[in-house]
Amino acid sequence: MEQFMSTRKDSHEEQKKKNIITKDHFVIENDKMFAGKHLILDLWNTEFDNSIRTLKYLLKKAVLLSGATMLHIHLHRFGKNQGISGVAVLAESHISVHTWPERNYMAFDIFMCGDTFPEHAAEFLIKKLKPNRKKLQAIKRGEIKIDI
16 A cells, blocks of 8 residues: 555655656556556544535545546435435546445545546545544556566
């Protein structure tokens, strides 16, 4: 997981130098090429107020910090005091979210290709939501080994 999470010392520019982005937005890193980074973020017992307004703010700010391009946000509440599901559609892929307020649980999928930093979105969500328990998994989507 450390390979995906940035250090405070690394700027966007320093991180960009570590990767090569192809015309089709695949990332070349060392001897591998992949479509994008997919972070699976589970948060329990957060400080989320179960409001669409707050969730929209969190998604917009996470997208901004990741360097991605927002195309559209759609959020849906399933009923009074029930969960919210939604997606921020990005030019570089998406961030989806599902909440279960009755279980104090939130699930985020952060998938981005190209010259973006999904780990910055995850770091922001963790910082703002202050979960007492979290699980973060990372997948390089469409990964293939290449000869350099």
